[in-house]
Amino acid sequence: MPVTVAMVSLASCWGCYQSLLDTHEALLDILPHLDIKFWHTVTDFKYKDLESYKDGSIDVGIVEGVCRTEEDVHILKTLRKKCKTLISLGTCSTYGGIYGLLNLTTIDQALKRKFMEAESVQEPNIPDDDVPKMLDFIVPNRKVVNFEVFLPGCPVVSKDIANAILGLLKGELPPPPVRTLCDECPREKSEVITIKQLKRDYEGIPDPKKCLLEQGYVCMGPATREGCGALCPKAGMPCRGCYGPGPNVIDQGAKMISALGSIVDYESISPEELVEKVGDVAGTFYNFFLPSGIISKTVRKAK
Numbered sequence: 001m002p003v004t005v006a007m008v009s010l011a012s013c014w015g016c017y018q019s020l021l022d023t024h025e026a027l028l029d030i031l032p033h034l035d036i037k038f039w040h041t042v043t044d045f046k047y048k049d050l051e052s053y054k055d056g057s058i059d060v061g062i063v064e065g066v067c068r069t070e071e072d073v074h075i076l077k078t079l080r081k082k083c084k085t086l087i088s089l090g091t092c093s094t095y096g097g098i099y100g101l102l103n104l105t106t107i108d109q110a111l112k113r114k115f116m117e118a119e120s121v122q123e124p125n126i127p128d129d130d131v132p133k134m135l136d137f138i139v140p141n142r143k144v145v146n147f148e149v150f151l152p153g154c155p156v157v158s159k160d161i162a163n164a165i166l167g168l169l170k171g172e173l174p175p176p177p178v179r180t181l182c183d184e185c186p187r188e189k190s191e192v193i194t195i196k197q198l199k200r201d202y203e204g205i206p207d208p209k210k211c212l213l214e215q216g217y218v219c220m221g222p223a224t225r226e227g228c229g230a231l232c233p234k235a236g237m238p239c240r241g242c243y244g245p246g247p248n249v250i251d252q253g254a255k256m257i258s259a260l261g262s263i264v265d266y267e268s269i270s271p272e273e274l275v276e277k278v279g280d281v282a283g284t285f286y287n288f289f290l291p292s293g294i295i296s297k298t299v300r301k302a303k
Contacts, residue, residue, distance in 0.1 A: 003059045003169060006038035006050060008079050010072040010141075011099060012065025014041065015155040016090035026162040033169050050078055058083045060168060066092045066099050066291075067144055071132035080145040085168065087149040089161070093141045094152040095244050096291025100138045103290055103297035104282060107134050138291045149173060154242035154288060157228050177225040180246040181239055185221055185230035187211045195260075196268035198277040201238060212238045213263075218284060223249055223256035242288050251294045253285035 061083030199216040213219040220241035245252035
C-alpha cells in the first residue's frame with residue numbers, strides 16, 4: 001500500500017526539492033510507493049486541501065524552507081497536525097540557513113535595502129498588497145514544531161533524500177552522523193596543523209591533494225558533520241558548513257572559531273590581522289547556522 005505524503009515549501013529557494021528531482025532514475029524506485037496528497041509548489045493544491053485532512057491521517061510530511069512569515073508558521077503547524085512523521089529537508093528548515101543572516105538586521109532595514117536602495121532598483125516601492133506579515137526573526141523550524149527526521153544540506157545531496165525515503169518505506173530512520181566532514185574528506189592532512197598565513201577563497205591556487213585548512217583557507221570541515229561526501233573540498237573549494245554542526249557540537253560557528261584560533265601561528269599572524277582577514281565573521285562562521293547559534297540574533301534595546 002503506498003505511503004501518503006504531503007510536501008510544503010516555506011521561505012526557500014526550492015533547491016532541496018530540485019535535489020529530490022535530481023535523484024533521476026532513483027525516482028522510479030520511490031514514486032510507485034508514494035501517494036502525494038499535497039505539494040502546492042508543483043500542482044494546484046490549495047491550503048484548504050491540506051487543512052481538510054484529518055489530523056494524523058498522512059504518513060509523512062516533508063518541509064523545505066524557513067518560517068519568514070505568519071503564513072509559513074500556519075502551514076508548518078498545519079502539516080505537523082496532519083502527519084505522523086515529519087522530515088526537515090535542507091539546512092534552511094533544519095538550522096535556519098542563509099536566510100537566518102537577516103537576524104542581524106531589522107525587517108524594516110531589510111525591506112528598505114531590498115526594495116528601495118539596492119543598485120538594481122528602478123522604481124523604489126515596498127510591496128504591501130496581499131503580503132503576509134513578516135516575523136521579526138527567523139528560528140529553526142524545530143522550535144516551532146517537532147520533527148522526527150532531519151536531512152540538512154544546501155541543498156541536500158540527492159542520494160541522501162533517496163536513501164532516507166527508501167529507508168522510511170521500510171520503517172527505518174536515517175542514522176545520526178558520527179564523524180565530521182574532515183573524516184570523509186580525502187585530502188591529505190598532517191598530524192599537527194599550524195597556519196602561518198590566512199587566505200581568502202580567491203587567493204592563490206590550492207594544492208589539489210593537501211588539506212585546504214592546512215593551506216590557510218578557512219574550511220569549516222572541523223565543525224561540520226559528515227554526509228555530503230566532502231563535495232566542495234574535492235572540487236577545490238573550502239567547506240562552508242552547509243550540513244550543520246558535527247557530532248556533539250552545540251554551536252557550529254563558535255566551534256570553528258575555537259578550532260581556527262587554536263592552530264594559528266600568532267608569531268606570523270596577529271589577532272588583529274586574523275580578524276581583518278576573515279572580514280565577515282557571521283557570514284564566514286555562521287553562514288547557515290545563525291538562528292540555531294547560542295547568540296541567534298542581534299540584541300536590540302527597546303526604545
